[in-house]
Amino acid sequence: MLTDLTRCSIHTMTMRPWSLAQTISGLQRVGVPGITVWRQHLQPYGAEVAGRMLRASGLRVTALCRGGFFPAKDKPAREAALVDNRRAIDEAVTIGAPMVVLVCGAVPGMPLSEARQQIHDGIAALEPYAKANRVKLAIEPLHPLYAADRSAVNTMAQARAICEAVRSPWVGIAADVYHIWWDPDAEVELARAGAAGWLCGFHVCDWRVETRDLLNDRGLMGEGCIDIPHLRNAAERAGFTGFNEVEIFSTTRWAGDQDAWLDAIVDAYRRYT
Template sequence: MKPSTPLPRFCIHTMTTKPWSLEDCAKHYPTVGATGITVWRQHLQGQDPKKAGAMLRDAGLEIVSLCRGGFFPAPSPSRRQAAIEDNMRAIEEAQALGAPLIVLVCGAVPGQPLEESRKQIADGIAAVLPFATKAGVKLAIEPLHPMYADDRSAINTTKQANDVCDALGSPEGLGIAVDVYHVWWDDALEANIKVTAEKERLFAFHVCDWKTPTTDILNDRGLMGEGCIPIRKIKGWVEASGFSGHNEVEIFSTRYWDMDQGEYLKLIAKAYQEHVA
């Protein structure tokens, strides 16, 4: 298929079309106007990241970020060190790929106090940040919905993400990724987006929707406009704060992964144009 009219800020995560290979994504995303791609690490497995990056750029796609790093907390020092080493590998992959940013899903340990998990997150980021800075790769903390506070992330609000950045001395290479799926419920969101932008930390913006009812807290996200998130309102806050980066479509959905991905891609583009662009 020929490329559609490009939409300059339209980015799709490879996990959104999980069944497709990276080559499939490179071939098909431009046909609906996407100009950006965020690559998930599993889509790089078995590939030379440098060659993969060249392939994506040849397809006309800007590499927006690499997902994901993080998962720093662990019950033992050896496992925390293993997480640091894995994040360093991710930084190397991002540098070879040509991705300027890694999104961090920070992690948590079931039964461990959230305060301890947050300390371990800050310690982990501090350990890898110099390596990332040297590689020319920025890191973005992504707050996750509180339903994930037990095992996926102890960072659940933009304020908490800003607190980590403050605790580490506000380094230039550390910022925040705002995903509407995770933060739409927060009554302090507008104010915290403004604070994030004023401190020049707003690095990424992700969109999808929260369905009612949600049948699976991880893999039942909706297309934009299919749920209750005020996407345009939040996008307005983000843009009013000066953000001009990509609008990244990130949808985890078993239902959509089970359908023909070409038809699904058309639905993504339609929803993006009607509810985001």
Template sequence: MNLSRLCVHTITTKPLSIEEAAKCYSRENIRGITVWRDALEGRNIRATGKMLREEGLEIVSLCRGGFFPHLTAAGRKDAIDDNLKAIEEAVALGAPMIVLVCGAAKGQSLETSREQIREGIAAIEPYAKAAGIRLAIEPLHPMYADTRSAINTLAQANDMAEAFASPWVGVAVDVYHLWWDPALQQEIERCGKHLFAFHICDWRIPTRDILLDRALMGEGCIPVAQIREWVEGTGFNGFHEVEIFSTEYWSGDQQLFLQKIKHAYLHHS
């Protein structure tokens, strides 16, 4: 195990600007970065991508697209337009992939939301293909099924990706959202070549906040190393992306946090 496949999401070091993050990641010999769209606000995206590459960073993906379901047709159109904008941003940045947090709408069934997700991805897939941008459907833990995602198991994500039968549509495996699933190993094996992304962190015991209390690998109960073996068994050889939302870690020294991330990655992933 070495650092050559370690990637950190900009949201993981949220207090840092993207310029600061690039310098800090590079200083710690972290080679991959996934950029969250909020980090690009007010910036020349093409110039930002050039800056990241000059710091020696490989841009792994742009996060996030999705949020397709809405109660109104106008809301669904706005969501598609925003995803088309995300494709343009990914091209300008030099990111080869967009992670889709698919969304759900309060006031309608999950089944209706899932159909709207299918329709949304179908609407943007031709544009993603033309731009050379892959779309990774990320299933979220069932506790987020109310408004964040109606796609809650890897089986559902696999079903949807397989239905598109497009090399531009695949799935993202995030251990935080999927570690609990008794069918996880078989569904990871099922992914095959449409496994596009692998996100890691840990589930704190007890979890103090369902969104903002993720832990470093080794601090919780997720068998990250075991899941990584299953993922790599599919032939996946991409980056291992550290994605941590944590008010605790955001409140501290971010350079020290990156050093802790490296240690956790090397010893508990």
């Protein structure tokens, strides 16, 4: 159990109905020091203005979400994805985010082996730009539930294999308990990623036993069946000292009062993370 909020960060997507300005003041009100910014919450301001707001807020920007979506049926579309990823890196620099989280992508109908190759190639092609800009690329393995259209990288082991192939201090892994909790190799892979210096992000939420929606029914910590402290401790034993980022997509929660939702998050963070 965590006794304080010093390593707590919240994704703007967790407070989806709020603007970036509203989320910033919300986090200031409850004393959460970190914020991970999603690009759709940047967009209304532009990265320059958003960067000024974030610097003025005193909040620590933990990451920019999200880049990735590398695989595509033709070369121009893959090139366009790289262009967009470079733009994400630019935005990360502008708002002071140390990393861009990568949801690697998948194309329905494309063999997963091909998508996985294209993901490797995309990350390798992007790495020099990340390095030049001193922004990390954080590969987030997604639950196999999302293999059809969101990510063909579905385990920590696959993310590690990409890190091993690309071998750059600018390519690492963001581990999300929602995506990895079921994996019998989760702990050993957290240890490996940590030992190699690749573990750069850690996301928390919970898996609701009766999940009602495949995308937007994540649970608040404590509401589901994930042993979050167990995985967090495994990450910390592996040397992880970064923020625990609260990333919860929930249609139900987004429909309610967001201040009350934020209070519930902070309470659950202290009790169940």
